[in-house]
Amino acid sequence: MLLICPHCKQQYNIEKGKIPPNVKNVKCKNCGQQFPLPSAPAASPQKPSSPLVTPGAQPVRRIGVCISKGGVGKTTTSVNLAAGLAYAGYRVLLVDTDTQGQDSFVLGVRPKGGLTELVTEELTPEEAVFKARERLWLLAGGKSLAGLKRLIDRKDFGGELTIAEALKPLEHQFDYIVVDTSPGWDPLTVNVLFYVNEVLTPVSLEIMTLQGLVEFLKSLSAIQKHRKEVALKYILPTFHDQRVKKCNNILEKIEELYGHMLCKPIRHNVHLSESPSAGQTIFEFAPGSTGAEDYRELVRKVANNDKLFR
Numbered sequence: 001m002l003l004i005c006p007h008c009k010q011q012y013n014i015e016k017g018k019i020p021p022n023v024k025n026v027k028c029k030n031c032g033q034q035f036p037l038p039s040a041p042a043a044s045p046q047k048p049s050s051p052l053v054t055p056g057a058q059p060v061r062r063i064g065v066c067i068s069k070g071g072v073g074k075t076t077t078s079v080n081l082a083a084g085l086a087y088a089g090y091r092v093l094l095v096d097t098d099t100q101g102q103d104s105f106v107l108g109v110r111p112k113g114g115l116t117e118l119v120t121e122e123l124t125p126e127e128a129v130f131k132a133r134e135r136l137w138l139l140a141g142g143k144s145l146a147g148l149k150r151l152i153d154r155k156d157f158g159g160e161l162t163i164a165e166a167l168k169p170l171e172h173q174f175d176y177i178v179v180d181t182s183p184g185w186d187p188l189t190v191n192v193l194f195y196v197n198e199v200l201t202p203v204s205l206e207i208m209t210l211q212g213l214v215e216f217l218k219s220l221s222a223i224q225k226h227r228k229e230v231a232l233k234y235i236l237p238t239f240h241d242q243r244v245k246k247c248n249n250i251l252e253k254i255e256e257l258y259g260h261m262l263c264k265p266i267r268h269n270v271h272l273s274e275s276p277s278a279g280q281t282i283f284e285f286a287p288g289s290t291g292a293e294d295y296r297e298l299v300r301k302v303a304n305n306d307k308l309f310r
């Protein structure tokens, strides 16, 4: 740590670990002037709660990140959107409804339970909801969700409302609830669509997923017949590589069909694929990367607040 005496400008290179925690001031050996130690830098690149954000000012927003196609960036988007909203100052609950349980891995945490234990009441809500970061809580997924699926299947009535019923009592504590889903179509996906009001669908520009999008929209409209409140709100192109002609062609096609829902694409960025192994969000792992830049843009779009992170 570099210390500069404000009086005589003498510089000192001091090992931070050697400064006792209770020491607040130091004395310059050159001129004898006492001056305060600078406060420790934040451990993470997290911004302080933005004054542009007033937690609790609006009713909770429930966003499902869904599409049946696998490997298109659902988890990457769920985690980084949730983390970005939390950095911006909102209180966010991230819910993992995938048996792969990737959200815990990506955040580098090991909760003792999650969604299954909340539903089965093996854990109290306080125990099931794990504080993963400042203002960011996780209701973890994982293998135990297989049991939850069986439980839903066995219900004669109202199985599709299982997740909604479990989350309802917690909602008031959050500004956003972001739900990550598994690839495919299972009772948990149906439950998510019976819970969220807004759907965000990532579409990979790398693999041909327009077909996947069309199929997912058909399934969504089947749910909408029973539940009008759920609507596709955002289409998020992922794995965008401007140099690849095919990417631009798919992007043009999406714009033509769903222009009003289209978000600015998330570019292909190696840091996005590396950050999960470090158990870090993109904002922690590579805050200056294009991946972080693109997810900040998504946070601005979803929060409808152009001034965030500026």
Ligand SMILES: Nc1ncnc2c1ncn2[C@@H]1O[C@H](COP(=O)(O)OP(=O)(O)OP(=O)(O)O)[C@@H](O)[C@H]1O
Pocket: 069, 070, 071, 072, 073, 074, 075, 076, 077, 098, 100, 102, 181, 182, 183, 238, 239, 240, 266, 267, 268, 269, 270, 272, 273, 274, 276
């Ligand atoms: N924009 C990107 N650039 C580069 N790599 C990315 C990008 N987005 C995601 N990845 C990587 O691609 C892989 C698949 O992403 P992710 O796990 O988010 O997809 P998914 O839709 O959740 O997959 P699944 O359907 O299996 O749950 C991961 O290894 C992730 O780190």
Ligand SMILES: [Mg+2]
Pocket: 074, 075, 076, 098, 102, 181, 182
């Ligand atoms: Mg996933």
